[in-house]
Amino acid sequence: PPAAVSSETNHDENPIATLPTREGWSTPLILYNNCWLRSHMLTKFMLVKENFKPRHDDIILATHPKSGTTWLKALAFTIVNRSRYAFADAEHNPLLTRNPQTLVPFIGAQGGELDHLETLPSPRLLATHLPFSLLPSAVTTMDCRIVYLCREPKDGFISRWHFDNKIAQGAKIDLNTAFTMFCEGCSPFGPFWDHYLQYWKESLQRPQEVRFLRYEEIVSDPLKVVRDLAGFLGVPFTEEEERSGVDQEMVRLCSFKALSSLDINRNGGVERAEGKIFIRYSALFRQGKTGDWVNHMSKDMGEKLDRLVEDKFKGSGLKF
Numbered sequence: 001p002p003a004a005v006s007s008e009t010n011h012d013e014n015p016i017a018t019l020p021t022r023e024g025w026s027t028p029l030i031l032y033n034n035c036w037l038r039s040h041m042l043t044k045f046m047l048v049k050e051n052f053k054p055r056h057d058d059i060i061l062a063t064h065p066k067s068g069t070t071w072l073k074a075l076a077f078t079i080v081n082r083s084r085y086a087f088a089d090a091e092h093n094p095l096l097t098r099n100p101q102t103l104v105p106f107i108g109a110q111g112g113e114l115d116h117l118e119t120l121p122s123p124r125l126l127a128t129h130l131p132f133s134l135l136p137s138a139v140t141t142m143d144c145r146i147v148y149l150c151r152e153p154k155d156g157f158i159s160r161w162h163f164d165n166k167i168a169q170g171a172k173i174d175l176n177t178a179f180t181m182f183c184e185g186c187s188p189f190g191p192f193w194d195h196y197l198q199y200w201k202e203s204l205q206r207p208q209e210v211r212f213l214r215y216e217e218i219v220s221d222p223l224k225v226v227r228d229l230a231g232f233l234g235v236p237f238t239e240e241e242e243r244s245g246v247d248q249e250m251v252r253l254c255s256f257k258a259l260s261s262l263d264i265n266r267n268g269g270v271e272r273a274e275g276k277i278f279i280r281y282s283a284l285f286r287q288g289k290t291g292d293w294v295n296h297m298s299k300d301m302g303e304k305l306d307r308l309v310e311d312k313f314k315g316s317g318l319k320f
């Protein structure tokens with residue numbers, strides 16, 4: 001059965017201690033402003049809304065985790081930096097020696113600490129898993145560009161479940177418990193439906209500045225997405241670049257096959273949470289396919305999640 005919700009009381013001096021917490025996933029989660037955040041990240045993420053200073057030319061890659069963040073970071077980084085690095089040149093192409101996650105900092109954490117972000121030259125390429133409601137409202141008033149990426153929820157859930165068990169130091173979470181929690185909205189950065197819907201609405205209100213993307217779209221036509229992204233990011237491919245296949249080369253360079261076979265992504269990794277978590281980069285590359293949920297979930301589970309998704313997105317225009 002899923003772990004019960006607990007909330008501690010008599011902690012007047014520390015409001016965080018009064019927030020609901022749940023265990024089950026690889027680290028405990030805390031419910032903050034209707035979003036389940038990993039407890040060891042909470043204080044960092046709480047600061048973002050107040051203290052992150054958006055600039056009008058910021059580009060923010062906002063993703064629901066396990067929707068292809070690593071892929072999007074690789075693609076966007078390559079597109080916007082193509083005049084800076086010789087991507088064909090193994091010695092100078094950062095993608096060949098660094099995991100894409102490290103090339104685009106997460107706002108407020110993991111190399112994207114707020115003080116450090118202030119020092120970065122414009123235009124900044126940044127990333128976040130935070131829901132739109134936990135970003136400063138200046139993101140909207142400053143017209144920051146956002147590329148949002150989400151994924152068909154059943155596949156997203158299966159990817160999450162595998163990943164959490166790969167990084168878990170303690171007990172692993174069984175599929176049924178994970179599924180129940182996911183459907184209750186309790187998963188990292190969940191409820192997933194609020195996350196999707198917040199960015200969906202923002203993309204309807206600001207279509208010029210907010211691109212809403214699904215993992216499945218990139219899988220089905222990566223070249224089309226790459227060309228569209230280049231235009232959206234303000235650096236469209238020239239006719240000459242398209243003729244010489246620069247865009248196709250970027251798709252190839254950032255493909256699952258190319259990235260997952262690099263030494264850094266096969267053997268590298270990073271510590272998180274003061275050493276409590278170690279993420280092997282190989283855990284970020286599992287299958288890279290759509291529809292894998294059928295290999296793990298029963299038909300009933302699939303239908304249950306489909307019904308939930310239909311219900312949550314009813315009237316929004318968002319469909320999977």
Ligand code: A3P
Pocket residue numbers: 063064065066067068069070071155158159160162254255256257259284285286287288289292
């Ligand atoms: P699967 O677990 O379904 O294989 P994130 O980067 O947001 O954590 O998402 C991880 C998911 O994206 C994993 O999905 C992973 O395999 C997939 N992925 C990572 N790099 C990819 C790439 N270059 N092309 C396609 N999928 C990729």
